[in-house]
Amino acid sequence: MGKKLLSALLLFIHFAVFAQDNQINVNSKIAGVTVFMNGAQVLRQSDLVELPQGVSLLVFSGLSSSIETQSLQAKGEGSFTILSVTRQNNFLLEKKKSEQKLTLEAKAGEISDKMMALRNEIAVYKSEEEMLMKNQTVMGPNVNYDLVKLKAALDFQKQRLSEAKAKQISIEKEINQLQEQLNKLNRQIAEVDGKPIGNASDVVVKVSTKTATKGKFTLTYLVKNASWYPSYDIRAIDVASPIQLVYKANVSQNSGEDWKNVKLTLSSGNPSNNNEKPKLPTYSLGYLSAGYSFFNPTAATSNLVKGKVVDNTDNSALPGVSIRVKNSSVGTVTDPDGNYSIQMPVGANQLVFSYIGYDSQELTASYGQLNVRLKQDTKALQEVVVTGYNKKIDDALQGRAAGLQVRVRGTSSIASVPLEVASVEKQTNVSFEIKMPYTILSDGKQAAVDIGNYDFKAAYEYYAVPKVSADAFLTAKITDFNDINLISGEANIFFEGTYLGKTLLDVQQADTLTISLGVDKNVSVKREKQKGYTERQFIGSSQKDSRHFVIEMKNRKSQAINLTIEDQIPVATNSDISVEKQELSKAKLDEVTGKLIWQFLLQPNEQKKLDLKYQVKYPKNRPVNIE
Known part of the structure; x- marks a missing residue:
């Protein structure tokens, strides 16, 4: 209450200073939104505004509370001059409720009224029951009993008591059923309403005109609590068919403003990134101090991290938590039970967890399990007032068209819409412009948008390293993917109609994109050591150890396959040790690494x-580890 009074006082003081100016409330709506990997740029347009001569204050009310103040800018069409742009939080303006929430609340109100009426009926029946119990004496002690009348009175009393009890039981059952309906509606209302996101903002544009005129205004600003990340479905019918790739964008926002029927653009850019070019400091060379050691990085590989996200206070699962790999386009969300799994790109180890109404957390993640407890956000928004504005130049978006489908997570229905998407590769980012109006509500829920469906000719190959694993892994190599502006992200793998799991689609590779399709049990590989051949010979001060391995493979599929087998022979690192190659079955040998390849x-x-x-x-007196 104190903050609201303080805000009201500040607003009063602010407008009192400009009491001599004309204050005009401006009607406006969101016309376009560009969603970045982190944040979004909103384009808001006004209706035609009547401007009197002199200085006027144009008030745009009910805007998002998460506006990045430094990004706020105003443009206008007409004979006037924009003097300043001011943004402030409005604690007195109640956020508009969505139509869906209003409908649900109306239904909940009807059920509550009906429950109250039924409880009143129960009260009436209970009063009748008490009256019947109090009037059990139908005659005084000195009055002769009329058995017929007595029996009739007792029968009437019994009948009415039974009816009253039965009615109460029936009404209580109906109340319980209505209570269940009310509980469901309240849960839906809570889901629609989401968590508190703060208060609305007002933007005040101060303009000056020499004569009375008319004008239209455009506001652009960046908002937080909005993002998108790519994901893919990769399908292969068999090793003779092309790869089918579904390119999807997972969009969500909780900025406080519903984006209804707007021109939607998805951009791979990130306006929060540091745009300063890097500087190379002086490389000073000196003597090493005691205890200094070099960092020797291990081989870089992508890692799978999984876990569960819960509320810090009651350990309840949090569904729909946004999980992003820091400084990456890779992301996912938790399932209805709060569980998640995500492939970490090579070299990445930071995950950012964010959820409506909770403090975001940035955690270091390594291979394995990472469970997270999120705390509810108790920070209060403070008023911010800014004058002046910056200028930005919007790039013209143009490109080729592709089909688009809309799919909502958690349902099996797909609404196919013949929308157009323009894919544009700019100097520093890629944009996808959806040609038809689109709606993203401010509820924090993920909306999956299919950017396009593509078929690629693929070269399928099986790889096996039987020394390490008895499984054969199927891969598909694609070379003509650069024209569709793919962005690195997770992919669901489907092969021969079966879901095989997830993989990381890394498009930062060179001209060939290698997709791992997982293990195929119809291709068997086995490596066995031949014990009868193993022997040890002593010759003077030296000894010789021999090894023999047999690798067997079988293709149980109905199609021919390309198979690559990898193995190795030891590589001597000492001049006293030598390795003699006796049988390699025509393998290609890398003399430096000892790697053997059969294709x-x-x-x-x-x-x-x-x-x-x-x-x-x-040397026979020096033990050597031989497989």
């Missing part, structure tokens, strides 16, 4: 065997 076409139901033999010579 061949395996026909349906075909089986092959490979022999790998080598001998190691080393």
